[in-house]
Amino acid sequence: KQEVTQIPAALSVPEGENLVLNCSFTDSAIYNLQWFRQDPGKGLTSLLLIQSSQREQTSGRLNASLDKSSGRSTLYIAASQPGDSATYLCAVRESGTYKYIFGTGTRLKVLA
Amino acid sequence: DARVTQTPRHKVTEMGQEVTMRCQPILGHNTVFWYRQTMMQGLELLAYFRNRAPLDDSGMPKDRFSAEMPDATLATLKIQPSEPRDSAVYFCASGDPINNEQFFGPGTRLTVL
Numbered sequence: 001k002q003e004v005t006q007i008p009a010a011l012s013v014p015e016g017e018n019l020v021l022n023c024s025f026t027d028s029a030i031y032n033l034q035w036f037r038q039d040p041g042k043g044l045t046s047l048l049l050i051q052s053s054q055r056e057q058t059s060g061r062l063n064a065s066l067d068k069s070s071g072r073s074t075l076y077i078a079a080s081q082p083g084d085s086a087t088y089l090c091a092v093r094e095s096g097t098y099k100y101i102f103g104t105g106t107r108l109k110v111l112a
Numbered sequence: 113d114a115r116v117t118q119t120p121r122h123k124v125t126e127m128g129q130e131v132t133m134r135c136q137p138i139l140g141h142n143t144v145f146w147y148r149q150t151m152m153q154g155l156e157l158l159a160y161f162r163n164r165a166p167l168d169d170s171g172m173p174k175d176r177f178s179a180e181m182p183d184a185t186l187a188t189l190k191i192q193p194s195e196p197r198d199s200a201v202y203f204c205a206s207g208d209p210i211n212n213e214q215f216f217g218p219g220t221r222l223t224v225l
Contacts, residue, residue, distance in 0.1 A: 031212075034213060043217055043218045046216075098143050102154065
């Protein structure tokens, strides 16, 4: 059974720092992996989608990498800003299904 | 501006009452997911549809929950009878037909007293 883990559960950094959020999954047979952010009381906003054949995807200050063989993905946020404060979730779509399995998220706080 | 819409946004009801939540997926998306989010359990998949056909509802309590997709523009999640433990935020998401990238609605916050 696929399990998705995100460490750390919470992170607090000063503004301007570059930071890395981690996502681990137990079964490497995935179709793709998606990163989301969730602001308090809001829905999830899609940030990046990485196909299993890709190594990384970039959008603005965000870069997500995928290493299927080791069961890991990282989300890199450059020059963090207070507006980046949110919970970040990763979700993997298993091969042969349309289901996504979500991690429990990393709650990020960027201090001004 | 294509987005997933959900109604109602908030619902307060008493135990035993029927609750119906509605979702309009993004036009052209052919996969629809229903999730429930609580502090304790995080985000749980309840059911999902592909081309309006239910593919998996193993995450749903079958005795009280039902999910349907009467047409391509409407998905419904019904709870009957509702219980206090059903209190949560219920999200609908739709997936695009090429990559199945998910786009979430704003959620329905359900409180069962």
